[in-house]
Amino acid sequence: MFPAMLVCHEIGININILHLLQAAIGPLALDLARTSGNKEFEDLGLQVLTLAVLSILLTAPLGELAVILSGPRFLTKQHN
Secondary structure (H helix, E strand, O other), X not given: OHHHHHHHHHHHXXXXXXHHHHHHHHHHHHHXXXXXXXXXXXXXHHHHHHXXXXXXXXXXXXXXXXXXXXXXXXXXXXXX
């Protein structure tokens, strides 16, 4: 029973870390592109930011749904 609970917790932690990384990488790419002064890099940085935001908007609800649906299955109380 313990390994199943560990896997469920790891999934929840990985989902949160993924969102944090996406939220950090998107603006960083745009900021670096703007400091370079190259218009093409700025357009690419904006695309990275847009994809980061869209991926957060799409994966966050799916991750929450997965946690809600799998939580009762993996996190059952043991009666002594």
